[in-house]
Amino acid sequence: MTSKEEVVQSAASIATSVAPTTSARVRLRPIDARGVVIRDGLLADRQRVNREVTLLRGAEELERAGTLDNLRIAAGRMSGERRGMVFSDSDVYKWLEALAWERGREPSAELERLARETTELVAAAQEPDGYLNSFCQVVDPAWRWTHLEQGHELYCAGHLIQAGIAAERATGDASLLAVAGRFADLIDEVFRNGSVKSTDGHPEIEVALVELFRLTGAQRYLQLADTLTTRRGHGLFANGRFDLDYYQDAEPVRDARSIVGHAVRALYLAAGVTDLYAETGDDALLGSMLRQWDDLTSTKSYLTGGVGSRHHGEAIGDPYELPPDRAYCETCASIANIMWNWRMLLVTGESRFADLLERTLYNGFLSGHSLDGESFFYMNPLQSRNGERRHRWNPVACCPPNIMRLLASLHHYLATVSDTGIQLHQYATSTIRTIGPDSNPLELAVETGYPWSGAIAIEVVSAGEAEWTLSLRVPAWARVATLDGEPVAPGGYAALTRRWQAGDRVVLEIDVSPRLTVPSPRIDAVRGCIALERGPIVYCVEQQDVAGGADLADVAVDPNVGPVESGPIEELGGLPGVALAGVVRELDGWRQSEYLDVRAVPAVGPAAPTRLRAVPYFAWANRGEGGMRVWIPAAD
């Protein structure tokens, strides 16, 4: 028997966003983030920009938008009208979560001051009974628990709980957790034992409640997560503004055959349900998750890992409905997709989840954050005819602080441990310290230029005494890969089981040379097109990189000529460019016509060869506005 106390002790010792209990049904376990440092490379750079620029911009923007003032008004410290969206408190909580993970990475007097002052403000705004929501408190006290469909009341609570947990785990400061716990207890009283037999229109609290259970050992939080999850799917929101799919309320979660509705809602819920499975062992939940994941990845995912095909309802579309231009692909959906895939990886140990996490991280997620860290994308389409301008902030500001909390916790996602060894899932120049299967300290030093280079050198710095297995993910997209010169199969883990010695060194080589990618013939919107990938990075062509000033709309790519490296792109901080053999199609005969009789189709003039320079998709719209395409027509 695992006592409650043991569970608590075990969970609390893992300073990471997801910390399954010792009895959880997981094949892999996260590594305490205090033992992981990303030292160099793309991910380190993104963490640095987040720390030095974006987190501080967040503080400014939360002031400018009135988001912090809303809490001051709720706390009775100032008067005035509440501003912003009904769910804007959650922007503060996500930013506080980011501050916590960032302080855990490296102390900072300024970040500590911001966190301390804001935490104190949040605590001051809390009602004596534990309630905390500035919209309800400032605008309409009668609103409490009465607008669950669109009110985001529990959604905000979920982000508060996650922020409180992060602060406690990363810095040991439990003051925000205390606020969150009081609110969670009130919600438990009202929703599980009390009169409100509903749930929130926007899932989020589920994942937070399971984690609160993990941290505290208090079963009531796990039960509340189960209750709120199980209530979905029975038409609670039948009179809502959107259809039941939107709220994941058309089918009980355990019965769901497909993933539907509002993308962020669906993916946050999936993350919470996966956690709930891990702690309860309820197989119906895992079955649903596997079905939904298959549905997502066989018919409803973008090449970038982005999810959400429709602007209307910010929704996952029908199968194979994947327009590149009107792709919604909200940055928050990519973050939620990363959250879900990390949990599926822990539960199953299967590399396909780490593969999708990687795809989403480097493409659909990073694209939401400008290279200079100053601006953001809410939507991440794969084609833009006229270009898009990144936003300094958004009226709906969910994405910027969500980006911040993920960047501040990127190092949580590199590696896991199991009873038999250590697994590396994402590659970065990093130090990874943990406790090995024999309870001795293990330390690995990873050196790599990944994702730009495919050479990954892993040195065992501390080896312990027992035999253990080093498992290295070989991405399914790799054409070839070798481990210490021996071929290893893409789409799984290359495993080395040894009695390791300090100083042992292995080298994984993954072919990251540029390759062309073809869409399924069932994806109507990109028929006849090809895309370019290089390692895990999806590339795109921007208008300014079409040689000779031809219109990007008139360009095709010769699929028979392989793409070649074209060297670092100075304007993009030296990111590697790739040259594509293009042709400019002479479409003058079509200038006035949209549709023509097949017998009257004008001769397309001789296609003039041109050179296209492709850039990493995540770096688009960093050099002004102009057309962009991931999918480019293949020349006949």
Place this chain on the structure above:
Amino acid sequence: MTSKEEVVQSAASIATSVAPTTSARVRLRPIDARGVVIRDGLLADRQRVNREVTLLRGAEELERAGTLDNLRIAAGRMSGERRGMVFSDSDVYKWLEALAWERGREPSAELERLARETTELVAAAQEPDGYLNSFCQVVDPAWRWTHLEQGHELYCAGHLIQAGIAAERATGDASLLAVAGRFADLIDEVFRNGSVKSTDGHPEIEVALVELFRLTGAQRYLQLADTLTTRRGHGLFANGRFDLDYYQDAEPVRDARSIVGHAVRALYLAAGVTDLYAETGDDALLGSMLRQWDDLTSTKSYLTGGVGSRHHGEAIGDPYELPPDRAYCETCASIANIMWNWRMLLVTGESRFADLLERTLYNGFLSGHSLDGESFFYMNPLQSRNGERRHRWNPVACCPPNIMRLLASLHHYLATVSDTGIQLHQYATSTIRTIGPDSNPLELAVETGYPWSGAIAIEVVSAGEAEWTLSLRVPAWARVATLDGEPVAPGGYAALTRRWQAGDRVVLEIDVSPRLTVPSPRIDAVRGCIALERGPIVYCVEQQDVAGGADLADVAVDPNVGPVESGPIEELGGLPGVALAGVVRELDGWRQSEYLDVRAVPAVGPAAPTRLRAVPYFAWANRGEGGMRVWIPAAD
């Protein structure tokens, strides 16, 4: 000098929805609708179904939805809460307009009773000062003139005016016109001379006011239309829910280079602006209309004549943004497009406007009305993966009564007269009586199976005494056409100038055999696809017409095999089917993958030949729900 009285007399004598004054800048003039009868064929059938089924369903639904009750509450005849959309009064007015034109076609005691009772109700709801809007009157009197952005206050007034004009012209009953005139005078006082220096967020009243000027000769209505039009484009709605393009408020109308924003708003405005040009001769207005039309038809129109590429904002998209699956193509936008093109035809005399009117009428418009007249489509996409169910009515019920008023007035759009003769634009078995250039009665009898047959026989029944010209539109889509056996050029009018004799007969033969149509390479969303047209009719393939039960998603068409007639389709009332040579692509290798390395693309198995039966697009979703495609991939 044309006296005011002459203008009034001349205009009032033309019983048609558009009746330019004698001094209007038009090349062609409508024919008094009392002289035109569509006797047989598709259009006659749609008019009959509208009369016998749809208009009566309208009465039921306007009761069921509370739309008539809203007016009863406003009139103080009942109590209760107002129901439905803010603009629901306009549903009543459009339906009253339909009743008027229908009674003009053929008297009916039942339709007369409905019109009389409803007109009396509308009059009773009017305030003493002329104001009439059930939302304002019942819900919030302070709302008057204060919510122009989304309130549809003048929009509703516009439909009231159009209905009043229709009743007066078609039946001589001026009682609804009196109500409309009082409201128009109040609006003129408030908006042109008074304190409200704005316009309506939804154009519609412009076209109504120009027509009210035409009917009454009162210049103030023309001036008000000009004022409301000219105020647009200066950011009146800068704080609106949507961007300025949505409201056609980003650029002054006279300067507009492209057609943008909410499709129905843009096209209603265009119709009104064209009327305004016709009566004022303001060349800047015509220049803008021609630019917008070119923009629409070279980059923003669907093959069906539908307009509106986005669900978000029900908007015209960017150039070449024409997704078939997420096409919005609201039925009201097709109606507005028909309205606009009719006016452009009158102004210019150019056949391209009649061509687009025809395309829109037979495809994007008729698709909104079920064959049995009982149900409707609000959106008219060109692809549906899972099928769609037609609605019995809509919470936003703009389309059904709009369909009714256009069907009841279809005969307005067949022919025009000019100083030199008569022009036939749309072909139906019909009788056309008017006054010839020599002021003698003219009568034509048209016999045709159009659009199913391309043979059109025109007999001159009354010829007058002077020489005049008979002009027959030869659609631009025709591969070949002959007039009395002699080839005539598609894309214009075949003209015969003679001293005609009663009994003279000419036969126009237009090739309506099935043909394949190719999209511009710039239209990304249907790249590699072909469509089928037959005469003016766009065809589609529905899932149930794929032989052997193959999935429509896996089917391609062999573009090298011509389509052939496959005979009448019994389940669709004998509409002609067309057989396409299809192949079923074996895509099993793609079952689990959305995207693959170009080197790992699975062999697509041998394509099995199959037979596809295509049906007229307008008749889709009349045999249950199932996938549908207008654009079908072309087999390699």
